[in-house]
Amino acid sequence: MSGRHFLQIPGPTNVPERILRAMDRAVVDHRGAELPPVVFEIVEGLRRTFQSGDGAIALFPASGTGATEAAVVNTLNPGDRVLAFNSGAFSHAFAEVARRHAVEVDEIELSWDRGVPPDLIRDRLRADADHTYQAVLVVHNETSTGATTDLAAVRRAMDGAGHPAMLIVDAVSSLASLDFRFDEWGIDVALAGSQKGLMLPPGLGVLCIGERALRRAEEVTTPRAFFDWRPVLKEMERGYFPYTPATLLLYGLREALRMLDEEGLLRVFARHHRLADAVRAAVRAWELPVQCREPAECSHTLTAVVVPEGIDSDAVRRAAETHFNLSLGAGLGRLAGKVFRIGHLGALNDLEVLATVAGTELAMTVAGLRVPVGAGVTAAQQVLLEQLLSGSR
Amino acid sequence: MSGRHFLQIPGPTNVPERILRAMDRAVVDHRGAELPPVVFEIVEGLRRTFQSGDGAIALFPASGTGATEAAVVNTLNPGDRVLAFNSGAFSHAFAEVARRHAVEVDEIELSWDRGVPPDLIRDRLRADADHTYQAVLVVHNETSTGATTDLAAVRRAMDGAGHPAMLIVDAVSSLASLDFRFDEWGIDVALAGSQKGLMLPPGLGVLCIGERALRRAEEVTTPRAFFDWRPVLKEMERGYFPYTPATLLLYGLREALRMLDEEGLLRVFARHHRLADAVRAAVRAWELPVQCREPAECSHTLTAVVVPEGIDSDAVRRAAETHFNLSLGAGLGRLAGKVFRIGHLGALNDLEVLATVAGTELAMTVAGLRVPVGAGVTAAQQVLLEQLLSGSR
């Protein structure tokens, strides 16, 4: 198929050629003198991205799921009790990883159409007078529904409850796209992957770890080897790793962090906000609901569009892929067939979003979901134009 | 600037990553055993693209202008008379190259809003009863105006006039995008560059040469060294070159020809036709004229859009580049400031064209040229949708 592919799933995202080029190089001796400066620059860059002054950064040659496992096995013992929330496929998977390692998980069932209500956390923690919960597991931006949880409010809720549970956060589809304040929000462990806002191919799990979690890792007895972060942190201090690192991804990550730095995190967040506004204006013009029912919680990195009864959302995706070289995300779990997801995160600009909206519009029509052709893209253009002309950009 | 750049000038075109990758490799010994099979495959592929059974293919490490010079110095003597047409910046430059080499050029001044009228050629040749014209110089697709000359009709006109002049054709912005029939149209020399329909970066001049021009090159006395095609053709028969070839571009060209072959030339032509229809529908929706006034002659590879009096077309281009990561072509020569040009050739698909139209629309608005936002992209979408649903694609 001629021309460029539009990879608009909610991650992996489009890898900029500058990052691809940084990885297209000879592998270095991972025990030689070249690696440490790369590692140190990465650690500093990731801290900036997590907005943490001295969080410990651990890297694993793994997917985001691997990072989740690392967060769990280093902080929780078999039999420990945690509070988790089933507000989407990934928050459920988070709970499941803990459960697999014999953690007792109170997984609160929620509707899959909004973030985790901070009040609910406060109430649950207040009710736990004996402080039996070791941790609260929260997904910052639920990639299956496009709903964001307000972590500042979660922190206030936990403080309000006076509960000492750790706050462990999945930041896979938010880091480097949404404002994420590790220190300010009192997060104990945040985990992410390379393939979303960090604009890399998949293959790296990234963690930012606070003081309390570091201490906790010295005590827990959960069996772990590969995902034990202690030797990783120890070696990374010297610029090395206890395993053979995914060297080329490290060069890519360094370049990604330089790019984020050049654009400026605030501008990165503003760009994601603007592009999300454009997409949502399009969806409104199509007169289709988005899966996230709370406007204030709608994600700036992806939008899950609900298709009418009788239409298979996968038919839209297939039409987009077959006719328009456009990949959209599928509905996951209980949303299979009911929503399709537009990813608008990572390296992305106005024209790519307009192309995506225009292509989605055509794909819907081909798939039998009649929307007024041009309405969505026009609405998206207007949002972008207004922001530009108002000088807010 | 985040995301991908939209290089929608009328060439160089976007180089597919598959071609970039084919060139991202170690240089080979240009006198070793590896090169000949590459050269032979290229020669066959170019012949298919020129639609020539046994035209001689010559490659020069040069730009399209270099290929023009090669066409001139190998076929024309100082003092020879040729018929040329100033119907745009590139047809004028064609004449100028000949003039520089002391050829006597009858350069017919035409309005820059259509192709060369075949009747005009017939009349001029008929009037040349003594057959003083050695050649007719025609640009197939005038890149500065977006007007195509009907070469089949030109051939009929020349035959109708019973004139033996050579037909030398600039196919720079048509080859591999528009139907081009070297043999059927009785072309003597056709010249092109690597950076348009062939989807490569600039740096290669390409010629297809007929029997008569080959013989002519043996006779002409015009001083030439680098652009003498005789040693080139002789060495290329063995798979080599008399100069150090641009080796990596050869690998890229091989890949480009394979891609054209996989898509199929007919489908390549149809795709350019379809995308051009979409762009022109957008321009109509903007209620702006295109520079080419003859609908049947409007180019399928680029569209020159005329801006209203009082608007500087370069302001549109600057807005597109500054705000939307979109490069449009400038008005050239007497069209400077009066038109901007949208390139829609090479590796390109529906969504890239829709993004280009959407971005152009916004850039015009920013530049003060008020068009109904969304009208153009909607019109373009409708064209693409209709073609898809009607099964004509």
Place this chain on the structure above:
Amino acid sequence: MSGRHFLQIPGPTNVPERILRAMDRAVVDHRGAELPPVVFEIVEGLRRTFQSGDGAIALFPASGTGATEAAVVNTLNPGDRVLAFNSGAFSHAFAEVARRHAVEVDEIELSWDRGVPPDLIRDRLRADADHTYQAVLVVHNETSTGATTDLAAVRRAMDGAGHPAMLIVDAVSSLASLDFRFDEWGIDVALAGSQKGLMLPPGLGVLCIGERALRRAEEVTTPRAFFDWRPVLKEMERGYFPYTPATLLLYGLREALRMLDEEGLLRVFARHHRLADAVRAAVRAWELPVQCREPAECSHTLTAVVVPEGIDSDAVRRAAETHFNLSLGAGLGRLAGKVFRIGHLGALNDLEVLATVAGTELAMTVAGLRVPVGAGVTAAQQVLLEQLLSGSR
């Protein structure tokens, strides 16, 4: 430092530009239609490489250590007893991973100068009349010492003992370089990484799994999530993964397997044998011992050279890196400072080996280890020349 780097550690190995190029591409939708054919081709190619007719292939986005963990947690329960051998740093690490997961490991201490003696295995298993050992853990090619264990003999020993223990093999530095016969040798699980004979950058863990181990994985209760191979195998059957795969490495792996196929596995093994012979001839000419004392067990993928008392082997490595753009492997564990290791595996040819030997010779001299300059490289040349002239190549 000008010119190319010689990465002659025993892995990661030099990644051929053809493989780098295959990975330098846009990321695809890992749930789209493009991935399955890639996955299926990889599975077939890996089976060929493992020499297994229908072994189940599981891929993890992880290092070789991750693959080790996958082998352990899917086949062994806490409290299970296994037989392991400390014959080098990696065989010890293998035992340690099992121990970390609460497996009871009988780790037989061996001298670090040869492979595991099959007789020892036979005797130990015979002595285990109650068949308490669930598995025998063996490293095929111990990367820290350069000693290979004869797996065919191990299989005979296990059969001779009539013991049903599983045979779990670390093939990290042997797969795709040394003859490895999964089916013939009755291996239950073999694990490897991407960065050695497979010529890729690090980042992929690879397993080949037999029928018995598959059944065993259904029964074991060891906590596991990321490294649970059951969902991986299930998804891979359809060409997908339960996690976000390291997409670009998959494209690289496909290319690597094609290259192995083009060269032919037998020729790949013969090349490694020839190059190892050349290196060892050089070491003999230097009158230095190799760490592996059993000539028949000396590895064809790396050579650990023992430096005389009073010399620090790391000084040789530093001289090589500083002055000659050559990376050699360090002595690991109890061999630190006592040996340096020359990697001669993966994509490698005669001239690269000669350069490595010549550079090592100079680095030794610079580091104060006086060897007759030229003696080693001359001896290596003679080996290569003889093999060439005798037609054995």
Place this chain on the structure above:
Amino acid sequence: MSGRHFLQIPGPTNVPERILRAMDRAVVDHRGAELPPVVFEIVEGLRRTFQSGDGAIALFPASGTGATEAAVVNTLNPGDRVLAFNSGAFSHAFAEVARRHAVEVDEIELSWDRGVPPDLIRDRLRADADHTYQAVLVVHNETSTGATTDLAAVRRAMDGAGHPAMLIVDAVSSLASLDFRFDEWGIDVALAGSQKGLMLPPGLGVLCIGERALRRAEEVTTPRAFFDWRPVLKEMERGYFPYTPATLLLYGLREALRMLDEEGLLRVFARHHRLADAVRAAVRAWELPVQCREPAECSHTLTAVVVPEGIDSDAVRRAAETHFNLSLGAGLGRLAGKVFRIGHLGALNDLEVLATVAGTELAMTVAGLRVPVGAGVTAAQQVLLEQLLSGSR
């Protein structure tokens, strides 16, 4: 064939991956805002490399032969008389390009085993009392023989003769490898290509032009279009080109100039000197003559090795290519079959030279030219070791 290719012809040279990577990128709008800073940086870097304060830099998308043509057509009229020297295939070709453009060339026949004797130039110019010679054409480093002409002495000879002829120099295989002093040596035009010391693939012709030649170009009437440097210089002042430039090569050239700057020109020259000494020590150990009979004139960028009567030098090349993945240069013109040429220029280090020498040694043996195996590489190692230990490096 496994492993890396050793491209040790005297150019094109091995392109460092860093430069390949700089060229592996999207093409930019050659009339947009991105190009000028690239062009300006290139102009400054090339001036440094030519050692010229304000020489005009012109770039052509062409081979070195194209640059030669540009030097000729811009400075010489038909009928002008020039002094040239046939001391090798490229000095002869230089004369031939002038002759093709109707220049009257006094091409002095020399033996092909040394540089041009400055005394000869002085005598010839003194004898030309009427100053009929417009120019002296000299090849700095004759790539076919490996002999360098002493340009400082040539300048003194011309000054000594009090002759105003221009000095036009082919620096193709010397620039960026050998000391080249455009200003100090009073050179009027120097020409080079991208594919030698500049470490790029072929495809760019480079000229440095002095004040007098610039004025001369305004007067000469030689027909020229593509190679007319006037519009090129004019556009390049603004950072653009009158033709479509080979954009990606420009990015590569910028990177190459940065690399030269980082290493430092003096160190680049010293490295070439050292590597050449090593190669020549090897040839002496083989007891074979080099084509350049004047030791002081032996080139530091390539060595032409004379094979004994009865041996075909091409058999050595074929053996090197077939068995050792090593490309050596052929004997050209009257040296065909009599010499092979070892290129040792561009991005190159000690180990690559040792590999080349070792491989050449083996290839000679295979081709029936018996040399003591190991003698050459040992001699080369000793040279490199001595220089290292003596601190001269």
